[in-house]
Structure formats: structure tokens, C-alpha cells
Amino acid sequence: MTDQLIAPPTVEAPPASWWRNAVIYQIYPRSFADSNGDGIGDLPGISRRLPYLRDLGVDAVWLSPFYASPQADAGYDVSDYRTVDPIFGTVADAEELITGAHALGLRVIVDLVPNHSSDQHDWFKRAIAEGPGSPFRDRYHFRPGQGADGELPPNDWPSIFGGPAWTRVEDGEWYLHLFAPEQPDFNWEHPAVRDEFKTILRFWLDLGVDGFRVDVAHGMVKEAGLPDIGDTGEWHLLGAGESPFFDRDGVHEIYRDWRRILDEYPGERIAVAEAWAPTLARVANYVRGDELHQAFNFSYLGTAWNAHEQRAIIDESLAAMREVGAPTTWTLSNHDVVRHTTRLMQKVEGDAAGRKATAVDDEAGLRRGRAASALMLALPGSAYVYQGEELGLPEVIDLPPEARQDPAFHRATGQDGYRDGCRVPIPWSGAEAPYGFGPDGGGSWLPQPESWARLSVAAQAGVPGSTLELYRAALAIRRDNPALAPTDNLTWVSAPAGILAFDRSAPGVPGFRCTVNMGAEPVEIGRPGEILLASGPLEGDPDNIILPPDTTVWWSVAR
Numbered sequence: 163m164t165d166q167l168i169a170p171p172t173v174e175a176p177p178a179s180w181w182r183n184a185v186i187y188q189i190y191p192r193s194f195a196d197s198n199g200d201g202i203g204d205l206p207g208i209s210r211r212l213p214y215l216r217d218l219g220v221d222a223v224w225l226s227p228f229y230a231s232p233q234a235d236a237g238y239d240v241s242d243y244r245t246v247d248p249i250f251g252t253v254a255d256a257e258e259l260i261t262g263a264h265a266l267g268l269r270v271i272v273d274l275v276p277n278h279s280s281d282q283h284d285w286f287k288r289a290i291a292e293g294p295g296s297p298f299r300d301r302y303h304f305r306p307g308q309g310a311d312g313e314l315p316p317n318d319w320p321s322i323f324g325g326p327a328w329t330r331v332e333d334g335e336w337y338l339h340l341f342a343p344e345q346p347d348f349n350w351e352h353p354a355v356r357d358e359f360k361t362i363l364r365f366w367l368d369l370g371v372d373g374f375r376v377d378v379a380h381g382m383v384k385e386a387g388l389p390d391i392g393d394t395g396e397w398h399l400l401g402a403g404e405s406p407f408f409d410r411d412g413v414h415e416i417y418r419d420w421r422r423i424l425d426e427y428p429g430e431r432i433a434v435a436e437a438w439a440p441t442l443a444r445v446a447n448y449v450r451g452d453e454l455h456q457a458f459n460f461s462y463l464g465t466a467w468n469a470h471e472q473r474a475i476i477d478e479s480l481a482a483m484r485e486v487g488a489p490t491t492w493t494l495s496n497h498d499v500v501r502h503t504t505r506l507m508q509k510v511e512g513d514a515a516g517r518k519a520t521a522v523d524d525e526a527g528l529r530r531g532r533a534a535s536a537l538m539l540a541l542p543g544s545a546y547v548y549q550g551e552e553l554g555l556p557e558v559i560d561l562p563p564e565a566r567q568d569p570a571f572h573r574a575t576g577q578d579g580y581r582d583g584c585r586v587p588i589p590w591s592g593a594e595a596p597y598g599f600g601p602d603g604g605g606s607w608l609p610q611p612e613s614w615a616r617l618s619v620a621a622q623a624g625v626p627g628s629t630l631e632l633y634r635a636a637l638a639i640r641r642d643n644p645a646l647a648p649t650d651n652l653t654w655v656s657a658p659a660g661i662l663a664f665d666r667s668a669p670g671v672p673g674f675r676c677t678v679n680m681g682a683e684p685v686e687i688g689r690p691g692e693i694l695l696a697s698g699p700l701e702g703d704p705d706n707i708i709l710p711p712d713t714t715v716w717w718s719v720a721r
């Protein structure tokens with residue numbers, strides 16, 4: 163009796179961790195839906211399309227930046243972190259979007275760009291206006307140059323977008339920008355910078371967002387003294403080795419601070435790191451129990467389409483995240499890389515992430531892209547879907563140079579030089595551009611190919627076998643099938659060469675199997691179970707199925 167009296171009151175069970183196996187849909191606001199006909203997507207446009215995303219079956223959306231910005235890098239150059247750029251709408255529109263999404267059961271993740279601001283941010287403008295010695299210069303990295311007259315950059319760091327990472331201002335000092343000159347890097351050793359971002363986090367959390375995608379999450383802390391890197395030739399984010407400006411251990415202190423803030427809010431607010439660390443073990447550091455929740459798996463994104471390498475990277479990813487108790491994430495496409503329907507067909511030397519798109523056979527690319535999507539969505543953990551991949555959009559490789567807006571394109575040979583081709587606005591309906599992206603006659607900030615009429619949402623909705631219906635079916639199965647709920651339950655099944663096969667099982671429920679043919683020849687696979695989903699047509703007969711190349715099948719298997 164006494165025991166019962168002093169027993170703690172019944173507490174509500176903690177909410178299930180929604181993010182551990184969530185499907186998160188990336189919206190690139192300027193290319194999603196344009197409500198006012200200026201050719202640029204906006205927040206009211208997104209709000210109107212939310213029912214589409216609910217019907218697609220995703221759990222959350224992640225919005226690329228929509229904050230006040232001169233748009234030197236499509237919004238990744240923020241001049242005011244607490245307001246919405248007029249091209250995208252207002253803070254009230256953002257609130258409406260968040261409330262509208264929540265009403266449909268969708269969570270909202272917003273982008274946070276802490277490595278650098280815009281050169282039009284108040285702090286940077288004051289740093290420039292006040293000249294050398296201004297306290298605002300300490301909030302960025304200003305340095306005198308080298309050489310007799312300071313005419314040489316302070317060190318040899320390259321910008322990711324090409325050219326040196328330093329720009330000289332009129333009074334002779336130089337400032338650091340790992341990206342475009344319009345994106346000066348913050349000095350994260352300065353307490354004002356740290357405090358500022360804590361209040362920015364709270365601003366958006368108070369407005370109701372469910373989390374943040376942290377841009378260049380590996381970049382904020384620089385090695386003291388900003389030492390030279392030595393001549394390493396062309397610098398790439400992906401597969402970058404050790405460097406004095408990326409993946410320094412000091413960044414983790416920032417994330418421990420942020421985690422405490424996120425945890426103060428109800429409902430499991432999360433953060434996902436865009437951290438291009440050299441190994442998956444280094445990536446796992448960002449998602450230790452007291453840091454961020456997820457990190458993008460760029461090693462998986464960059465892996466070529468063959469059974470041996472895919473199996474290895476899947477194993478490695480699961481093992482690395484298991485070490486720290488975080489779920490693995492899977493991404494095939496985003497706004498920085500060649501769309502996977504094109505990329506997975508390309509032979510790109512030394513760079514599987516595919517920065518330079520080349521022409522591929524569209525039909526073959528789509529077949530492989532669909533097989534890859536069905537594989538990704540069958541893997542345990544959280545999956546990121548980039549807008550338009552559910553329509554099977556290919557990379558647009560023939561944009562005229564005058565239409566291109568990616569700063570990297572204009573800075574010549576830097577990383578990511580060709581990112582406009584994955585940012586072409588979404589075709590929603592109709593026979594002519596802008597295909598319902600905005601009002602008729604409104605146009606689109608990048609031209610849409612003529613062939614996109616047949617790829618529009620309206621052209622695919624309800625059409626059996628369409629890519630859109632494949633995604634809808636896959637997401638519905640993923641949500642309802644209890645074998646797919648656990649986030650670390652993958653068991654490989656032995657299979658003929660070129661075939662990747664794995665099971666996912668959970669106690670007391672029917673088994674699930676995924677079989678993928680990554681080889682060049684059709685393969686007889688018998689009949690492992692009842693077909694739940696196929697990414698393309700199958701051959702053979704029901705008891706001896708022949709799996710064509712670049713095809714994925716999901717099965718329900720007897721236990």
C-alpha cells in the first residue's frame with residue numbers, strides 16, 4: 163500500500179520518435195508552386211499544394227531557405243534570419259503554411275544557414291562601413307593580405323564555388339567566404355554569433371516549426387590561425403579529407419547547445435545536419451545522443467549503381483549510425499546534385515554525385531531511377547525525397563547559359579557547377595509551360611522542357627504504373643507494413659550475382675523482402691512471396707518470376 167502511495171503519478175508515454183523512420187520531402191520553394199505569377203515559387207503556393215503532399219504520404223516537409231536574401235545563392239545567402247523574403251511571402255504566410263501542414267498531419271522543417279550570412283546582412287554591412295577595427299569585423303573573418311602591399315589572400319583556401327575563398331574590400335582587408343563572395347563566413351568564436359543563432363532557433367521554434375536542416379553543418383568552426391591547406395588541386399565537398407575549415411571537432415559543442423534548446427520544446431523538434439565529413443564514422447559524430455538527430459547520408463547518394471557497392475554502403479551506413487543510436491538516412495536527390503534518374507546512368511569519372519550532367523537515355527534512366535527509389539524507400543531509417551523525383555523528372559541538361567543562375571556556374575570550375583538543372587520548376591498540369599507551376603502566362607524562373615507535359619502531376623495521378631503512383635504505393639506500404647517500422651532490421655538474403663536482396667522482419671508480423679536487379683541481364687528468382695510492389699514490368703510466370711535489369715520488387719514473405 164505504502165509503495166503505491168509513493169509511486170510516481172502515471173506519466174504519459176513519450177511520443178514515438180516520428181523522425182526515426184520519417185519520409186521527409188524537400189521543397190525547393192522557388193521551384194515548387196507560384197501563387198502570384200511572377201515565375202518564382204512562394205509560400206502561399208506551397209500552402210495550396212499541401213494536400214498533394216498529404217496524399218503522396220510523406221511525414222514531413224523540409225523547405226530550403228525562404229528568408230530575406232539578395233538571392234546570390236538562391237536564398238542560401240540570408241540577410242535577415244527572422245523574416246521572409248518578399249518574393250516568397252511574409253512571416254504570416256510562413257505561419258499559415260506551418261499551421262496548414264500541421265492540420266494535415268505534416269511536420270515542417272526549415273533550413274538554417276549558420277556558416278555564413280549574406281553580404282547584405284546588417285552586421286556585414288556595418289563591418290564594411292565602419293572599416294578596419296570595427297567590432298563587426300570580428301563577427302566575420304577579416305584579415306590583412308599577404309605580399310608587400312597585402313595584395314595576396316591571407317591563406318590558400320579555395321571557395322567551394324571556384325576561385326579563392328577570400329575577397330578584398332576597398333580599405334585593403336580581406337574577408338573569408340567558403341562559398342560565393344556574397345556569403346561571408348561568420349566567426350563562430352564570437353559569442354554574439356553563438357547567441358544570435360540561439361535566438362534564431364527560438365524564433366522559428368516559437369512559430370511552430372518541427373525542426374531544422376542545418377546548412378554546411380560541418381563548416382562553422384575553423385582551425386585557429388586559419389592555416390594553409392597546401393596545394394590539393396580542385397576541392398570537393400564530397401569525400402573531402404581533413405581540412406582546417408571542415409569537420410573540426412569544435413562544431414560539436416554548438417550542436418550540444420542547440421540540442422538543449424530543441425529539447426526544451428514539446429513534440430520532438432529535430433535537426434538534420436548537412437555535414438560532408440570524410441567518413442561515415444565522422445558523420446555519426448553529428449548525431450550522437452546529445453547532438454543533432456539525423457545527418458544526410460551523402461556517401462550513399464554518391465554510390466554507383468552496382469550490387470556490390472550498394473550492399474557495402476548500406477551495411478556501412480547502418481553500422482556507423484548504430485554506434486551512436488541514430489537512425490540512418492537515405493537520399494538520392496536534392497537541390498545540389500544531378501537528379502538520380504539521370505545521375506545513376508551516367509559514367510562520371512571520380513565523382514558519383516554527378517556534378518556535370520551528361521545526356522542519358524531518358525527511358526532507361528527512369529527505369530533505373532524508379533528501381534533506386536523503391537530500394538531506398540525499403541531501407542530502414544529515414545528517407546529524403548526531393549520534389550519532382552516522385553514524378554521521375556530527369557535532370558535538365560540543356561539550359562541556356564543565360565538562363566542559369568547558380569553562382570558556381572558563373573564562377574567556372576568550382577564544385578556544384580551545374581545545379582540549375584535539378585531546380586527547374588515542377589510541372590503540375592496542362593500541355594504548356596508553366597504547366598500549372600503558376601498562373602497561365604506567368605512563366606517560370608528557369609525554362610521547363612517541352613517534354614514535361616507528360617510528366618506533370620495531372621498526367622500521372624491515377625495512372626497505373628506512373629512514377630507518381632509508384633511513390634504513393636511505396637509510401638503507403640512503408641507506412642502500414644509493421645515490418646518496415648523498425649529502423650535497424652535489415653538482413654541480407656543470398657542472391658545471384660547482380661541481385662541485391664534483403665529481408666526486414668519484426669516479431670509477430672509477416673516478413674518483407676526487397677529484391678533489386680542491378681545487373682545487365684534478366685534473372686530468374688522463383689517466387690519469394692506475394693508481390694507488394696514492382697518498380698517496372700516483370701517477366702516469366704507467377705511461380706518463376708524473371709526480374710529484368712533495373713527493377714525492384716517488394717514482397718510479403720511467409721515467416
Ligand code: GLC
Pocket residue numbers: 235238239275341377378436497498
Ligand atoms: C549547401 C546548400 C547549397 C548552398 C551551400 C552554401 O551546400 O545545400 O545549396 O549553395 O550550402 O550555403
Ligand code: CA
Pocket residue numbers: 196197198199200201202203204249
Ligand atoms: Ca511567386
